[in-house]
Amino acid sequence: MTDPTSRAKTWWLLQALSGLALVLLLGVHFVAQHYVAQGGLRTYAQVVAYVRHPAVAALEAIFLVVVAVHAALGLRAVALDFGLPAARQRSLNAALAVGVVLVVGYGLWLLAQVRGGAG
Amino acid sequence: MSSPSTVQLRVFRYKPGDPAPHYDTFAVPVTPRTTVLEALQAIRRDQDPGLMLRHSCHHASCGTCGLRVDGQEVLACVTPLADRGPVVTVEPLQNAPLLGDLVVDMGPFYAVFTQAGMPLVRSTEATAASRPAVGIERLTRFENCLECGLCVSACPVAATDPLYLGPAALAAAWRVVQEPRGQNPARALAWVDQEHGCWRCHLAFECSTVCPNDVQPGQAIAALRQRLVLGEPAPPGPAAAATRPAPAPTGPARRVGLRAWLDPRGRDVGYWAFVLHRLTGLALVAYLLLHLWVLRLLARGPAAWDEFIALARSPLFLALDGLLLFGVLFHGLNGVRVALVGLGAAARRQRGLFWAVLLLTLLLLAAGVAALVAAVH
Amino acid sequence: MSAYHVVIIGGGATGAALAHDLTLRGVQVTLVERGEVTSGTTGRHHGLLHSGARYAVKDPESARECIQENQILRRIAPGSFELNDGLFVAITDEDLAYYDDFMEGCANTGIPTRTLSRDEALRLEPNLNPDLKLAVQVPDGTMDAMRLPLRFLATAKHNGARIHPFHQVTGLVLQGRTVAGVQVRDHRRRRDFTIGADLVVNAAGPWAEHVARMAGVDVPVVPSPGVLVAVRGRWTNMVINRLHRAGDGDIVVPQRTLSVIGTSSWVVDDPDHLDVPEEHIRLMYEKGAEMIPALARAPMRAAWAAARPLVGSRQAQSGRELSRTFKVFDHAAEGVEGFVTIVGGKATTARIMAEVTADLVVRKLGLDAPCRTREVVLLPHTAYYA
Numbered sequence: 001m002t003d004p005t006s007r008a009k010t011w012w013l014l015q016a017l018s019g020l021a022l023v024l025l026l027g028v029h030f031v032a033q034h035y036v037a038q039g040g041l042r043t044y045a046q047v048v049a050y051v052r053h054p055a056v057a058a059l060e061a062i063f064l065v066v067v068a069v070h071a072a073l074g075l076r077a078v079a080l081d082f083g084l085p086a087a088r089q090r091s092l093n094a095a096l097a098v099g100v101v102l103v104v105g106y107g108l109w110l111l112a113q114v115r116g117g118a119g
Numbered sequence: 120m121s122s123p124s125t126v127q128l129r130v131f132r133y134k135p136g137d138p139a140p141h142y143d144t145f146a147v148p149v150t151p152r153t154t155v156l157e158a159l160q161a162i163r164r165d166q167d168p169g170l171m172l173r174h175s176c177h178h179a180s181c182g183t184c185g186l187r188v189d190g191q192e193v194l195a196c197v198t199p200l201a202d203r204g205p206v207v208t209v210e211p212l213q214n215a216p217l218l219g220d221l222v223v224d225m226g227p228f229y230a231v232f233t234q235a236g237m238p239l240v241r242s243t244e245a246t247a248a249s250r251p252a253v254g255i256e257r258l259t260r261f262e263n264c265l266e267c268g269l270c271v272s273a274c275p276v277a278a279t280d281p282l283y284l285g286p287a288a289l290a291a292a293w294r295v296v297q298e299p300r301g302q303n304p305a306r307a308l309a310w311v312d313q314e315h316g317c318w319r320c321h322l323a324f325e326c327s328t329v330c331p332n333d334v335q336p337g338q339a340i341a342a343l344r345q346r347l348v349l350g351e352p353a354p355p356g357p358a359a360a361a362t363r364p365a366p367a368p369t370g371p372a373r374r375v376g377l378r379a380w381l382d383p384r385g386r387d388v389g390y391w392a393f394v395l396h397r398l399t400g401l402a403l404v405a406y407l408l409l410h411l412w413v414l415r416l417l418a419r420g421p422a423a424w425d426e427f428i429a430l431a432r433s434p435l436f437l438a439l440d441g442l443l444l445f446g447v448l449f450h451g452l453n454g455v456r457v458a459l460v461g462l463g464a465a466a467r468r469q470r471g472l473f474w475a476v477l478l479l480t481l482l483l484l485a486a487g488v489a490a491l492v493a494a495v496h
Numbered sequence: 497m498s499a500y501h502v503v504i505i506g507g508g509a510t511g512a513a514l515a516h517d518l519t520l521r522g523v524q525v526t527l528v529e530r531g532e533v534t535s536g537t538t539g540r541h542h543g544l545l546h547s548g549a550r551y552a553v554k555d556p557e558s559a560r561e562c563i564q565e566n567q568i569l570r571r572i573a574p575g576s577f578e579l580n581d582g583l584f585v586a587i588t589d590e591d592l593a594y595y596d597d598f599m600e601g602c603a604n605t606g607i608p609t610r611t612l613s614r615d616e617a618l619r620l621e622p623n624l625n626p627d628l629k630l631a632v633q634v635p636d637g638t639m640d641a642m643r644l645p646l647r648f649l650a651t652a653k654h655n656g657a658r659i660h661p662f663h664q665v666t667g668l669v670l671q672g673r674t675v676a677g678v679q680v681r682d683h684r685r686r687r688d689f690t691i692g693a694d695l696v697v698n699a700a701g702p703w704a705e706h707v708a709r710m711a712g713v714d715v716p717v718v719p720s721p722g723v724l725v726a727v728r729g730r731w732t733n734m735v736i737n738r739l740h741r742a743g744d745g746d747i748v749v750p751q752r753t754l755s756v757i758g759t760s761s762w763v764v765d766d767p768d769h770l771d772v773p774e775e776h777i778r779l780m781y782e783k784g785a786e787m788i789p790a791l792a793r794a795p796m797r798a799a800w801a802a803a804r805p806l807v808g809s810r811q812a813q814s815g816r817e818l819s820r821t822f823k824v825f826d827h828a829a830e831g832v833e834g835f836v837t838i839v840g841g842k843a844t845t846a847r848i849m850a851e852v853t854a855d856l857v858v859r860k861l862g863l864d865a866p867c868r869t870r871e872v873v874l875l876p877h878t879a880y881y882a
Contacts, residue, residue, distance in 0.1 A: 006309070008318040009347050016458040023451045030447075043428060044421035071404045078397065080314055081321075083280040089314065107411060113418045134686055152772065152799070164768050169683045171662055173532040175539025178726040178798035180751055181642040183532055183539075197798050219684040222532075222662070229881040239643070239877075240575055248622045249733045252581045252633050253610060258733045260578045261640060261752045266878075332752065 011073065018070040025063040032056075051115050064107040072096040124149060126200050128158055130170070131210040134219050142208070143167070149200045155209060156184050156195035159221070171220035179331055182265030185212050185272070186221055190384020192269035192329040212272035213375045228268050231284055234310065235291035236302045237262065263332045264291060270326035270336050273386075275393055278379035282315040286326035286336035289317055293339035296346060308347060317343045321396070322457050324389030324469055337389070338466040345463030388473045392453055399450040406443060441488045448480040448487075498522040500861050503678050503691055505665050505707055506699035507531075508538035509843050512648035513850035513869070514699055515657045520872060521858055521865035525657040526691055528680055530664035533649060534642045537701050537767075538843060540802035542724055542749040542756040544735060545569065545577055545637035546844035549584060549609070550742060551820060552601030553594075558820040559605040561845045566635060568847060569644070573874050576644050578750065582636025582735030583617060585787055586629045591739045598632065598739060609634055623731045623788050636735035638751050641843065643877040648846070650879035651872070668696065668710045668835075675711055675827075675834040695857055698837040702767035702803040708837055713827045717839045719767040719803040722759035723776035725784075727794035731755050736787050742816055744776075745783025754797055757784035761816050767803040807840035822849045824856055836860070 033042070042050060051057050079092055126149050133140035145166055147158045156174055163170040175181040177196045184195040187210040189203065200207060215223035243249075243260040251258050270286040271277045277285050284292075295307040311317040320340045327337040380394045416423045430436065456472045459465055465472060500523050504511045507529025515527045529535075548562030570577065586592045602609045610633040617631035618624055624631075653659050662683040669677035669690050677692040700707045702719035730750050738746035749756045757780040764770065777799045785792035807823045822840035827833075838853040851867045858865045 006312045008314045008316070009312055009344075011314075012318045012344075012461075013348065016454075016461065019451075019454040020458055023455060026447065026451065044417070044424040047417060047424070067407060071407055074400045075404060077321075078401070080319060081276055081280050083282050085282060086314065103408075103411065107414075110411075110414055110418060134684060136685070152774075154798075160768075168664065169681075169686065171683055173535070175532060175534045175642040177540050177800035177802075178724070178754070178756065180543070180640070180726075180754065181534075181539055183535075183642065196800070219662070222684075226881045229878050233876075233878045233882075238575055239640070240578065243578075243580075243730065243733055250620050252583075252620050252734060255579070255581055258580050260730065260733070260750065261638075263752060 011076070015070065015073040015077065018066050018073065021066050022063075022070055025059070025066055028059065029063050048114055051111060057111060057115060060111060061108060064111075065104055068100045068103045068107075072100045126158065126203070127206040128162065129206055129208045130159070130162070130221070131208075132170075132220055133217060144206070147200075151199070151201045153200050154196055155186065155188055155193070155198045155200055155207070158200055159195065159209065169220075171218070171222045173222050180265065182267030182331075185267040185269050186210065187212060187272065187385075190382055190386075192273045192385070194265075194267060194269070194331045197331070212268050213379065214271050214274070214277045215268060223268070225266075225268060228266070228271060228285075228287070231288045232266065232291060234284075235288050235295060235307060237264070237291035237294050238300050238302065241294070241298055241300070262291075262294060263334045264294075265332050267331065269329045269331060270334075273325040273329045273390075275323050275325065275379055275390060276319050276321060278375045279377060280315060280319060283319045284311065284313075284316050286320075286340065287334075289320070289343060290326075290334050290336035290339040293343050296343070308343070308350075311343050312347050317347070320461075321393050322389060322460050322469065323393035325387060328387040328389065337469070338463075341461055341463040341466040344461060348462060388470055392456070392473045392476070395449060396453050396457065399446040402446050403450060406446070437492065440491060441484070444487050444491075445480065445484050448483050449476070452476040452479055498524065498863065500524065500694045500863065501526065501692070502695050502697060502857060502861075503528065503693040504697045504699055505678065506536070506701060506703070507533035507649070507659070507661060508536045508699065508701050509534070509645040509648075509846035510538075510701065510838055510841065510849050510853075511697075511699040512645040512652070513846040514697060514838070514853055515652040515659065516648040516655075516874070517847075517850040517854040517867060517869050518857060519652045519655045519657045520868045521854060521863065523858070523861070523863070523865075525652065526693070527649075527652075527657065527659045528663040528665055528678065528691070529659075529661045530683075531662065533659070533661050534645050536703070537802045537805060538645055539642045540724070540800060541641050541843050542747065542758045543638045543641045543751050544747065544749050544844070545579075545639045546842055547582060547607055547634040547636045548605060548844075549582075549598070549602055549607050549632075549634040549636070550737060550747075552605050552607055553597050554741065555819050555821065556601065556605050558842070558845075559601065559607065561821065561848055562842060563605060563607045563635070565845045565848050566637070568870055569639075569844065570637075572847075572869070572872060573644060573647055576639060576647065576877070578638035578733075580637065580733040580735075580750075582634050582737060583612070583621065583624075583631040584634060584737045584739040585617065585624060585631045586739040587625055587627060587786055589629075592629050594740050595630070595632075602632075602634070607634060621732045621734055621736070623790050624736070625787055625789055628787075632739065633734075634737075636737070638735065638749055639843070640751075640877075644843075645846065646877035646880045647874035650875040650877060650882075654875055654879060654882075665707060665710070670711070673712070673832050675832060693834070694861060695834050695836065697853060697857065698835065699853075701805040701839070704805060704837055704839045708827075711827065711832050711835050713825075713830050713832055713835070713837075715825055715837045715839055716808055718806045718808050719764050720761055720806045721764055721767070721770050721801045721803040722761050723772055723780060723799060723801050724756055724758040725777055725780040725799045726751070726754045726756045726797040727781075727784075727791060728797050729753070729755060729790070729794050731788050731790050731794070738783070738787060743783075745780045748784050748788055748791070755784075755788070755791065755794065757781070757791065761804075764803065770801040770803060772799050772801050805839050805841075822852075824849075824853050826856055826860070828860075 174184040243258045292307040296304040324337040504527040546562040548559035551559040612631045664681045667679040698707045708715045736748045744760045760776045825837040827835045841849045
């Protein structure tokens with residue numbers, strides 16, 4: 001018999017691993033965005049040129065997914081810390097999943113827009 | 120013999136039916152040896168026989184005299200009054216229902232604690248060179264845990280989550296795993312492996328800091344997690360079938376709530392790491408959403424974006440960036456600490472790791488801000 | 497449950513065991529205790545599960561009671577003791593001279609012994625004074641001073657007894673000279689009320705005299721405190737006693753990760769006023785170190801005093817000369833009906849104290865109900881909070 005609440009371990013591991021991945025991903029993102037670029041902040045043209053590189057686009061996409069998941073897991077943990085009972089966990093998980101999808105969807109759309117040179 | 124001096128004891132008072140608690144201040148003559156318990160007994164004997172107070176063994180063995188002195192959880196019987204200020208505040212334990220004055224109801228504590236199934240007697244590891252006398256099968260002693268509830272009172276998660284099993288029960292479960300004594304370790308592991316079990320701990324380690332008898336619940340919880348993640352597979356057979364026990368009855372637990380995070384008295388660094396990690400995490404979620412919102416300007420084209428960039432060079436923005444950098448650095452580096460310590464690696468060095476995290480954060484922050492300012496101008 | 501209602505004054509080991517005993521016999525019990533249960537003398541003792549050997553020579557009655565109860569407690573409260581036995585160690589020639597009387601006393605009182613040579617003793621307990629001459633093994637053990645009585649209370653409570661801590665008896669209800677109940681102050685709800693009873697038992701330990709006066713009678717109880725010192729470190733697993741006639745600082749009881757050195761003895765009038773004289777603390781260290789040298793440098797965890805409720809004459813000087821046995825007083829002998837006092841004894845003999853008292857109580861009530869506490873296994877202490 002699988003105890004449904006033993007998935008708690010999986011959630012925690014996901015949180016820890018996504019966090020560790022973020023230390024790397026965020027580090028790269030930060031350095032690339034603010035230190036490599038001349039002037040520390042890119043102009044529109046510079047942004048477009050930068051994200052046109054497939055490797056950059058891929059990295060930023062991955063970064064987005066991981067950060068959205070980690071943030072959602074973090075909010076979930078805080079909710080549980082305030083005594084969210086097992087009965088309500090399903091709804092919270094669903095709501096957070098929707099949030100993740102929206103955030104990632106929006107971010108990826110934006111990425112595509114900019115790469116396409118919109119505006 | 121030293122001459123007595125006087126200390127003012129500011130004592131929390133509450134009786135059922137009172138609209139709110141209040142504090143009574145009593146002047147008590149003390150010697151360098153006088154303990155908080157002795158002072159409270161003197162108050163009860165000479166000034167107010169109605170003062171409700173728990174005590175029994177007077178030597179940190181029974182665990183009944185748990186109190187908060189100047190905000191920190193201690194056993195009153197072994198807490199000297201000397202070397203504290205002229206006014207000492209004495210309050211009951213937190214995260215337990217209040218019966219009256221300094222006495223809390225330990226019913227809810229035991230309702231959860233007993234589920235761990237830890238026997239009172241264990242093998243003795245002390246005086247390892249000792250041998251059992253003739254007629255004695257093996258040397259035994261009582262478990263370290265005094266069931267005093269100091270750890271539960273100090274735990275920030277116990278303050279906000281009434282379903283949390285809590286450090287005492289979790290540490291007891293770890294003891295069952297380490298030394299089953301006829302109990303089923305697989306059952307204990309399955310019991311802690313739930314959302315409101317060992318995964319609810321965020322390594323504040325205040326439990327280990329306040330524990331008067333070296334139970335080290337924080338480390339025990341980390342060990343449980345390590346066992347669950349890396350651990351030995353459960354042995355086959357009916358005895359290993361993990362069944363979820365009935366949820367613990369939650370009485371009016373008088374959880375102290377979020378206020379606990381903001382009470383600066385008597386807390387160790389792990390606690391502050393936890394609070395800061397929570398706050399930076401929530402702030403970063405807000406920042407993430409804000410950041411994505413701002414990026415929509417990219418979709419509006421060069422004019423909108425470049426206008427924003429000009430704004431982003433302003434000193435106010437850069438200051439906020441500095442704050443952001445601090446949040447990111449602390450949350451990231453402490454997150455690594457939490458991940459490592461939370462799985463039992465270096466659990467005993469958690470305090471040192473916090474200082475390392477803080478130092479690295481500040482160094483990188485300084486470097487980062489300097490570089491940012493240089494790059495932008 | 498019979499229609500008879502007994503109120504017990506005092507929530508120490510005696511009151512706890514009595515509540516259990518009477519409840520098993522079908523009596524409705526209400527126990528009132530002014531503070532937390534076991535917060536009087538009971539909680540503070542060093543936790544010795546007595547073999548009785550200390551009393552084998554000078555107080556054989558106490559010794560016999562101890563060894564018998566020692567065996568019964570192991571049976572009815574399994575899992576509540578550190579059971580590593582104890583040693584009586586002879587350090588000096590004077591100690592050695594006591595050996596023969598000691599062995600004879602133990603043999604007469606039914607206390608099993610085994611004599612060990614110096615080397616054998618040091619092999620068992622390497623931290624003992626290497627100058628020891630011989631040691632005698634006896635069935636001492638360590639009990640948790642609070643948790644064992646709590647098992648009696650838990651069982652009584654689950655069988656229907658009402659246990660009321662923070663209820664202080666302020667007077668007795670008297671009908672003529674008959675005690676018909678108690679006047680109680682509930683310190684939690686801040687109210688005074690009376691509890692009617694068919695019989696009231698005074699089990700208030702060193703406060704028994706104070707309670708007895710409320711009925712206009714006298715009990716010869718002498719509060720005799722002693723200092724105990726707990727030091728950090730579990731230096732031995734066995735209880736270590738000095739092989740000599742009773743004296744100060746002649747026992748070290750291991751308890752969890754502490755070692756408790758006891759004790760001294762003097763006499764007071766008021767058991768609520770107990771000093772912890774510095775000289776006594778030093779004496780405990782000194783005497784303890786004679787048996788276990790490492791104690792001299794062991795950090796102190798706590799130093800405290802507890803008042804033994806000794807039965808005896810007020811003329812007592814130090815308390816050491818008084819017997820450790822117990823006595824039940826039926827105050828009908830003084831013209832006061834409905835009132836019984838139980839005083840004296842050791843923590844180890846609480847059950848037999850309760851048995852003798854309960855025998856008297858049910859006899860006075862006209863009930864035919866034998867004692868069952870020798871056989872009934874007690875609930876775990878945690879059940880008290882359930």
